[in-house]
Amino acid sequence: MKDLKELSVEILDLLKQEGADDAMVTLSSGSMTEFNVDGGDLSLLRTLFNDSVAMMAIKDKKKGVISVNSFEADDVKNAVKNCIEAANSAIEDEALAISELTENEDFLTGITKFDREKLLYRIKEYMDDVARDYPKIIIEQLIVSYGMSERCVANTNGVCYTQQSGYYSLYSMFSAHEGENGTSFNGISFDFYDLDTPLIEINRQREDYERAEKELYAKAIDGKFVGKVLASPDMFAEFVGTALDNFISDSVIIDGTSPWREKLNTKVASEKLSVRCIPTDERMIGASLIHSDGYKNEDFDFIRDGVLKSFDLSLYASNRTGLERVKATSSCIEIDGGETPLDELIKSIDKGIFICRFSGGAPASNGDISGVAKNSFMIENGEITHALTETMISGNLEEMINNIVELSKENFCDGSSVLPYALIDGVTISGK
Amino acid sequence: MIEQNRLLRTLLTAADSPTEMRVQENTGRKVILLSGSLVGNSSNNSKGVSARVFKNGYWGFSAGSALDPKSVRAVLRAANKNANFLADSLPAKDASLAPVSAASYLFNKPIPNSTPKEFIDFAKEFDDYVEKACPKLTSRTIVVTADSMEKLLCTSFGTLSHSVMPRIYLYLIMSADASDGSTIELFDVITGGYGYFGDYFTKQDSMEKCKAAADSLYEELMQKAQGIFPDAGVADVILDSTLAGMLAHEAVGHTVEADLVLGGSVAGHNLGKQVASEMVNLVDFANDTPYGLAPLPVYVDDEGVKAKDAWLIKDGILTGFMNNRETAAHFDMEPYGNARAYSFGDEPLIRMRNTAILPGKDKLEDMIASIDNGYYLTRTGNGQADTTGEFMFGINMGYEIKNGKLARPLRDTTISGVAFDMLKTVTMLSDNITWESSGFCGKKQPMPVGLGGPAVKCKVNIGGR
Known part of the structure; x- marks a missing residue:
């Protein structure tokens, strides 16, 4: 070689x-x-x-x-x-x-x-x-x-x-x-x-x-309601990751269309949310340790206790805007867990859904999303009752990460991220 | 590339098992202007050779980027070794390949060159126009992107094919402030298709056509700025002909790919059954269609099979699957040339080519007039499918229909449904077809695909807010 x-x-x-x-x-x-x-x-x-x-x-x-x-x-x-x-x-x-x-x-x-x-x-x-x-x-x-x-x-x-x-x-x-x-x-x-x-x-x-x-013998929901969504760890990471892409990446910061353009070091999410990029963490498997702009990747906070601590900017975008470049180009993310066990989170839900996959269009610039809840279940009176089909959810990513009710005590590492379950309120859920 | 065919054919004469060899080069060029700044100016080239060998029901595949004779021979040896490893390590599998005849296709047109300067100059002139003509934009992005796949394929049963699939497109993405202060966005393919820079960008009226398309998109964006969110729930809708291709591809096409049928797709239980309104016909076209050349014609697939049209739904009845040679043998069907690989290092997978719902006899105006309370959905951004037939499309633009007339414009939303339920609600099809070909289908590998159809009147689930 x-x-x-x-x-x-x-x-x-x-x-x-x-x-x-x-x-x-x-x-x-x-x-x-x-x-x-x-x-x-x-x-x-x-x-x-x-x-x-x-x-x-x-x-x-x-x-x-x-x-x-x-x-x-x-x-x-x-x-x-x-x-x-x-x-x-x-x-x-x-x-x-x-x-x-x-x-x-x-x-x-x-x-x-x-x-x-x-x-x-x-x-x-x-x-x-x-x-x-x-x-x-x-x-x-x-x-x-x-x-x-x-x-x-x-x-x-x-x-x-x-x-x-x-x-x-x-x-x-x-x-x-x-x-x-x-x-x-x-x-x-x-x-x-x-x-x-x-x-x-x-x-x-x-x-x-x-x-x-x-998930076999899934049933559709009748009608529409605004309720709580319990997101699986992967699902929650997708919501948070999509929000970060939408609000803090190069193009939307350079052209000023991001609603978070002036929000560095200010509160953008629930104080329960802390999101850290951890490429150097020993638990991460196959993580790149080299920044794509030619630096050594370092661990850093995107969001700490709900406060935006870093944009996700390349060296070029950093020079264009005068803002600091991102310290790592890596998808290895750790989201801190909360104090409540998963079982208790489920018991606390009167009416809502447990969502494990979301099939939706690209979010609007302001973070509006809508799509189909896949691999998901109905929760009623504190219990998971049945699997769902033909059920849509809609909401706004910024509102969703501000409406976090609680994060699970359980925090799972799969070699590329460390993530909890998340209970989010105020999401529109509609069936047939 | 074509000169490599002698070496490949020589090597294949010694093959004792079904074998195919492919030399392939993928190229791409992309220019991106973000509000006047050139933030992307890149090109890429990827080339190499692959071999695939079938033994005792197992495939061995190998690929490498070096194209000298020694390296090509090594790739074939490695593919044989891989096939032998599986055949020796596992029980013989009851799998065979559908018999096919040798096919021949030789691309015989010159392949023109274009320069980054041509891309940038066109983009810059267009950007200057958009900046002046669209004063309320908060952001504008112009992308000129071209990609091409050139393949030389030889098989042990005698197929020789040299094919080229070039595409080029100009995208315009516009953002503006909505009436509620939030940012709204629209994008469109302004020009482009199958071919090269000269086919779309250097004609006398090329720029004028692009300017007219930008004006039209800007007008729609300004309407969207005043838009409302639809009411969530099941609604009567007209899907514009620009959306029907997505319906054909996502909602139905994936479920009738035979590898997904073997994986449990809903289509497996529905072959020969009524799955759609009797007016629905759905075809995966290979190259020539009743409406002209398909947007991305395929003549020979990457297993060496001559490409033919695959009828999937005829008069509402599910009539077939899309196959490779192995699944065709399994289902006792004929393979129509749906096995396609994206890059030199990829094995052929069952892929769509140019999938379309066939037009009907209705006029769009009559279709809109037939709805008292519903929506006319005109633009989509993306779509996803499921093996259950449940699908969703992102909707970027549309209008309410009230008492048979277009009313307020819509903001972004999503529609969803279950294909074989939703297709039974189709009651009108327009008499035109619109093709689209700029995207990639994702399934282990990306793949350029064409999709098309007429405007469709049906019922779908629409997301609100």
């Missing part, structure tokens, strides 16, 4: 020779081995070997970006030429910049060798476990893979970070069936480092398969 650091120096030199004032390259080289199960049967073993180069050149305050999947000298030279051509064609922008040199580091995470035979054994065992313990479940698609990659992010200021990482991943799409009755599809995905444990015992998959079987 070609040394990525050496290659990064060669490419940066070429970009300089072609006239770049500043330049950055991101190189990656890796392989992936993947087993596929389709319609309940093992069907495919796939291996993929790929190299990629992404380069960015700034010339006369103008930027060009190009990516190719080849380290061959001719391909790289051609890409350099095209990158400079793109920069020459661009529009001047004073905010363009590359990261400054601080302290370079090399990271090694996960495992760099894998055991194909044992992985196949664990997959067969997993299929058997699901078939035996959850007989109503059909696994529509199961993808279990091992990926190993090396990545290098370097620029003409001398910045050079590398990360080698390797880990296993599992994705299962499944539904429950009995006769002609079937449920909506459910999904499970997680990353893991070793094959010591039967795959079914990792994280809370048994709860997911059990719940899917209970």
